[in-house]
Amino acid sequence: MDAQKVDMFIMTNGKYFESYEVAELRDQLLYADESKWAVIQTLQFKDPTTSLIVSLVAGSFGVDRFIIGDTGLGIGKLLTCGGLGVWAIIDWFKIMGATREKNMMQLQEALSYK
Amino acid sequence: MNLNPHRLYGILSVACGAGYGWLYYSTISHHGASNLHSFEVCLFKAATGLPCPSCGSTRAVLALMAGNAHEALLLNPFGFVIAIVMLLAPVWICYDLLSKETTLFDFYCCLETWVRKPTIAFPLVLLVIINWIWNISKGL
Numbered sequence: 165m166d167a168q169k170v171d172m173f174i175m176t177n178g179k180y181f182e183s184y185e186v187a188e189l190r191d192q193l194l195y196a197d198e199s200k201w202a203v204i205q206t207l208q209f210k211d212p213t214t215s216l217i218v219s220l221v222a223g224s225f226g227v228d229r230f231i232i233g234d235t236g237l238g239i240g241k242l243l244t245c246g247g248l249g250v251w252a253i254i255d256w257f258k259i260m261g262a263t264r265e266k267n268m269m270q271l272q273e274a275l276s277y278k
Numbered sequence: 279m280n281l282n283p284h285r286l287y288g289i290l291s292v293a294c295g296a297g298y299g300w301l302y303y304s305t306i307s308h309h310g311a312s313n314l315h316s317f318e319v320c321l322f323k324a325a326t327g328l329p330c331p332s333c334g335s336t337r338a339v340l341a342l343m344a345g346n347a348h349e350a351l352l353l354n355p356f357g358f359v360i361a362i363v364m365l366l367a368p369v370w371i372c373y374d375l376l377s378k379e380t381t382l383f384d385f386y387c388c389l390e391t392w393v394r395k396p397t398i399a400f401p402l403v404l405l406v407i408i409n410w411i412w413n414i415s416k417g418l
Contacts, residue, residue, distance in 0.1 A: 245330055245333065250319075
């Protein structure tokens, strides 16, 4: 893929991924086929800051897990009142990383799609 | 979260362990110091004074343990779901670990996909909201 396009993508979407993954992601995109560009452009990533706000407000209902797509864990959190409050507090610190992980999975799926 | 069978079984084991520990603590505090206020862990209730959708489920599970299914249903129907998961999960995890299969993980993935369907998700969300309103009106 064209380096200029890749750098533009990284500049716009870098915040949606873990910082240590960005360099590797850039290399991966540079080696990817040009036809992937259209697919990658249409992806909508979840904002880690939004997840954190939702986690702070409605974390004990599992809403934060629902919005990043971890439906099963969300139900678990909802039924156990945020894991007796402990899981809800742990997720205040973990949810941003989990969101970035989900975004990376989404991008990898799009890149591997033929 | 990039969920794999080991991670899921770890989370479920910790959750079940904590659940049994919490039930044991609740039983002890319920018998030992009935005149004292029970220790509240619900962040939402502590912050707003209103019960959350799953408030009362510990009491519901305790009622189920005592054989009062009707009382458990009136307290919080979530208690039934929790009791089934707490009974089933350890047995299923042990079965999978011994047979080196991933039947529970496969079931979890199927369930997750099924629950995400709008036709299933919408009624479930509605039920949770109705249960929450009921909890607030009961003043749990």
